Amino acid sequence: MEILAYGVQADERPLLEEAFTGRHELRCLSVFLNRDTAPLAAGHPVVSSSVNAELDAETLARLAAGGTKLIAQRSTGFNNIDLDAAEKLGLTVARVSHYSPYAVAEHAWALALAVNRRLTRAAYRSREFDFRLDGLLGRDIHGMTVGVIGTGKIGECFARIAHGFGTELLGWDIERNPACEELGMAYTELDELLARADLISLHVPLLPATHHLIDARALDRMKDDAILVNSSRGGLVDSAALVETLRAGRLSGVGLDVYEEETGVFFTDRSIQGISDDVLARLVTFPQVVVTSHQAYFTRTAVGQIIEATVRNVDDFAAGRRGENTLVPR
Incomplete structure (x- = not known):
């Protein structure tokens, strides 16, 4: 054929x-x-x-x-x-x-570690032979409370890596995953997970019920120094609300492999003509934000x-x- x-x-x-x-x-x-x-x-x-x-x-x-x-x-x-x-x-x-669920889970952790330890900023500085540590202070993952939103195959892989770091695990899903519970994961209501977690990673599909699951209200519930990672679907996060949250000086790190208006932009070279999406353009300017081009599966x-x-x-x-x-x- x-x-x-x-x-x-x-x-x-x-x-x-x-x-x-x-x-x-x-x-x-x-x-x-x-x-x-x-x-x-x-x-x-x-x-x-x-x-x-x-x-x-x-x-x-x-x-x-x-x-x-x-x-x-x-x-x-x-x-x-x-x-x-x-x-x-x-x-x-x-x-x-x-x-492979490992591909996505591992990339989610790569984003989490990159924003936590300011690796992008550190790499850019090193290329200019600037080896100062100013602004590069991170936190130990060990001992953090990690919230996993969506505990299917990918969420479970993410949780296993989190368990290896020595974290407290919180989970939210419509069904509990026994394998995650064996890791010590405690299932909670979404509001409780958002309020307690130091690091939150999204692993749910994009459905009408999950569109903008992380909206202005959800972002307000999160800790001021929380880390947010999305390697699932862009529409899970209200991007405009996320920009306002970052402008207010909240969230210590955001790792995004997906973006709700990525179609026609991701997987293309826009280095010459730029982009007309003001929200995406603003997101990539924040020093604590790392955006990759839907490559978690790659x-x-x-x-x-x-x-x-x-x-x-x-x-x-x-x-x-x-x-x-x-x-x-x-």
């Missing part, structure tokens, strides 16, 4: 090409899938999209008009896809249901698993099978 893959990163391309060699014909594009780029897929029965694709009803209609039958998204999240529209158009939609292990699942999804479709990753038809 002929496959057009959108939003393919340079390091991802050889892995994709190797996986599909001898199975299906693959063409890779660096541009993201949206209503403007959808016509490029004309004549391709299968398209593979990245996490930042904009698969609204119009985009899907243009894909269907061009002959596309399957959308194989190379990510776990699918809040960017209008599943109802896809079903009406007769499109099959598949995702990657899971990949390890050889995790990307390899994502590609393997994508190949299986295409094979299932070609064989007329409904696989475990099929979202539509439902």
